[in-house]
Amino acid sequence: MTDDQRFGLSRHVSLPGPLRLDGGVLLSPVDIAYETYGDPASPAILICHALTGDQHVASEHPVTGKPGWWERMVGPGKPIDPARYFIVCANVLGSCMGSSGPATVNPMTACPYAMAFPVITIRDMVRAQAMLLDHLGIDRVTVVGGSMGGMQALSWAATSPERVTKAVIIASTARHTAQNIAFHEVGRQAIMADPKWAGGDYYGKGEPPAAGLAVARMAAHITYLSEAGLTEKFGRRLQAREAKSFGFDADFQVESYLRHQGLSFTDRFDANSYLYITRAMDYFDLAEEHGGLLANAFKGTATRFALVSFDTDWLYPTAESRIIVHALNAAGAAVSFVELTSPFGHDAFLLDSPELNRVVDGFLRAA
Amino acid sequence: MTDDQRFGLSRHVSLPGPLRLDGGVLLSPVDIAYETYGDPASPAILICHALTGDQHVASEHPVTGKPGWWERMVGPGKPIDPARYFIVCANVLGSCMGSSGPATVNPMTACPYAMAFPVITIRDMVRAQAMLLDHLGIDRVTVVGGSMGGMQALSWAATSPERVTKAVIIASTARHTAQNIAFHEVGRQAIMADPKWAGGDYYGKGEPPAAGLAVARMAAHITYLSEAGLTEKFGRRLQAREAKSFGFDADFQVESYLRHQGLSFTDRFDANSYLYITRAMDYFDLAEEHGGLLANAFKGTATRFALVSFDTDWLYPTAESRIIVHALNAAGAAVSFVELTSPFGHDAFLLDSPELNRVVDGFLRAA
Incomplete structure (x- = not known):
């Protein structure tokens, strides 16, 4: 070999x-x-x-x-x-x-x-x-x-x-199922709501719709994990901070994790492909x-x-x-x-x- | 009386x-x-x-x-x-x-x-x-x-x-729970990813971040319904069309329903309030x-x-x-x-x- x-x-x-x-x-x-x-x-x-x-x-x-x-x-x-x-x-x-x-x-x-x-x-x-x-x-x-x-x-x-x-x-x-379709539809709408999506015509013309794609990934990612698994992994544990920030930064570890999942995904995946493949799955x-x-x-x-x-x-x-x-x-x-x-x-x-x-x-x- | x-x-x-x-x-x-x-x-x-x-x-x-x-x-x-x-x-x-x-x-x-x-x-x-x-x-x-x-x-x-x-x-x-927080975080990120959100400073200055708020509402709405309820109400039933469109319009009734839930919500609710109240719930x-x-x-x-x-x-x-x-x-x-x-x-x-x-x-x- x-x-x-x-x-x-x-x-x-x-x-x-x-x-x-x-x-x-x-x-x-x-x-x-x-x-x-x-x-x-x-x-x-x-x-x-x-x-x-x-x-x-x-x-x-x-x-x-x-x-x-x-x-x-x-x-x-x-x-x-x-x-x-x-x-x-x-x-x-x-x-x-x-x-x-x-x-x-x-x-x-x-x-x-x-x-x-x-x-x-x-x-x-x-x-x-x-x-x-x-x-x-x-x-x-x-x-x-x-x-x-x-x-x-x-x-x-x-x-x-x-x-x-x-x-x-x-x-x-x-x-x-209807629920499977519903989650995918949220993701597609998040991508299409991003002005940078531009009707899908963003190749070589500007930045891709990373923000919308990240939201789509975040929503989907929750469905990949169990409630018990999330609780075991993160529970209500806070980030490095010792107390709540009383702001909108990622206070909870699960927030920070999800944001990371969303953002890192956009480096390696194309938003239009996400639309097409989720559609294929929904049609299945x-x-x-x-x-x-x-x-x-x-x-x-x-x-x-x-x-x-x-x-x-x-x-x-x-x-x-x-x-x-x-x-x-x-x-x-x-x-x-x-x-x-x-x-x-x-x-x-x-x-x-x-x-x-x-x-x-x-x-x-x-x- | x-x-x-x-x-x-x-x-x-x-x-x-x-x-x-x-x-x-x-x-x-x-x-x-x-x-x-x-x-x-x-x-x-x-x-x-x-x-x-x-x-x-x-x-x-x-x-x-x-x-x-x-x-x-x-x-x-x-x-x-x-x-x-x-x-x-x-x-x-x-x-x-x-x-x-x-x-x-x-x-x-x-x-x-x-x-x-x-x-x-x-x-x-x-x-x-x-x-x-x-x-x-x-x-x-x-x-x-x-x-x-x-x-x-x-x-x-x-x-x-x-x-x-x-x-x-x-x-x-x-x-x-971590899962509850995760769903809210998706909604908040959807709002904040909308350029019209403008750091929350949109009052009296332009259109509100309706697209982001609609996506947030769609994601949340799925959590309000059961899988069985969604199946009973919509299943995989198509819209008025008799066959799949092989496009990205709302083919399935559940897609159309969710889009309506998202859009109609933006007429009556303020995106920043959505951020603040979901945060209060997550802190609870x-x-x-x-x-x-x-x-x-x-x-x-x-x-x-x-x-x-x-x-x-x-x-x-x-x-x-x-x-x-x-x-x-x-x-x-x-x-x-x-x-x-x-x-x-x-x-x-x-x-x-x-x-x-x-x-x-x-x-x-x-x-």
Whole structure:
């Protein structure tokens, strides 16, 4: 194994397409930024990232310098080990780390698409990934994802059952609820309310709408954490000050933490991409795509499924995973499901969780 | 009973004070806008309003033209009946409906205070209400409130136990949790990120920061509703359109509803008041004011307490009411507590709830 195989190889491909999107638009070319780890001759695992994730699953982020977002799961000695698998992780369509998205130059106008980029769906993201796997010569694949990554794994299994050996769906859902949509709408309105958003036409023209994007991130971030987790981590503890300031600075640690989450996010993420990807998530309703019955999405499937939820996840609570498990049962699919205990809410899938690692490892190793 | 007594009498008083605030500032004068219903000779009930409420508890709102915010509870034939009680409801300190707040003219500068208004606490609101009751010649009083109104009722009972005959605390809490603070901080950051906020100095100078305030309201509004209630009311139903627009207009009914909630709020509420009142709520921690032990707040009290929570309220869940009940038990206080069932989350206390009305009516009538 070369160092590139061990530590990740960052690549970019511009595929001619065209890709027919759910909204009816033909996208061409389709740029995909991705990373691979391991030997292309090994069994392939496609890792699908979440809303604000990217292809740097187990390599340093080029902007923040931070470790890959899932190094706890992916890497030498980890459940998804480049010594055993050929690991692919691609930046989703609509995102901002090199795959086609609103910041991409529109070949028809030679300007960035901005809001002229077509609205995409989770299934469109999956179609783009399928084009990438075709390009890489990968036929059969195991798909693994948490949160929005789990939506993609579900969509993969529903769209190309013949290609998907196994699917691991962690802390995810088969459809966005009204409350999920509501939180995303707050974020979108926060971005669009920022005058610097300028109808999305801010590329190369001025500062991006960082203030609006930071507020969007703050609101979303609360949904990633549990009330108990927030209480354990921050409670009502004050900042370094010993007493309340009787002002509007961040008095409480939780305020300071949230502000930091909001501001640091704007260094690495594009506001328009946030609009497009949240929209794709809100549109996601796998049952609706299959005549209103989720089981229809998996009829006759030979894919083996593993689902994991976390008991304090109130964004995609265990009940949402159960809905998927019941549908898979109804479709006669092979499925294992476990609810794990964690104080950390939805974010738990990204954090240190030996139990999650054991579940994923065992499922991937099983024949 | 005159019509004024039956239908509410809007009044305003400017008390010289000074009022010494928790932050150490002396406020003078103290303006209080309030309404009264019923005969001043009847037993007095003080109604404390929530974050965005006002004194128009059972009379038409002067800006929106809508009925009073608690006409289901207050009025002829209702549990809080002007035929039996002298009902007082005052706009809280820091608000924007006539009581002293950031929009009030600072007598020292002849300009609106804006962010020079002192940061206030729930206890400061209660102190101003006590000044009003002194002015009205009311000694003993029953205090009733939901949400932030319940915080005031608790603070009243802790601050002036000798004056408070009974206290009714509905859908409330004795302290703001990290999650509560986090949601408020998102709202404040949304307001402050709006360039029209201009450091709070927008009165008479330009448009107010309506976009930021609308986003703050949208985020908060989600916390007032339950996930189940949102699903029941909206689910994933689309607007009048028959299919998704593949754009960023409000496709889903819940988006349209939230946008309306945000926008309509800005017609009747001042952004700076939102900052000040959310800050007061975040600072609220009744145990902290009493050596860290909530029971100390009620030691030796003769006040009779009634607490009500709603099973789907995730802003101030039943567990928060139980903490109060346990403290009252520990203090040997007379307390009744009931958790009511409702699909409507925190908002349930403002909606039609015959059970809530029965509980309040029974408690007020009991000797």
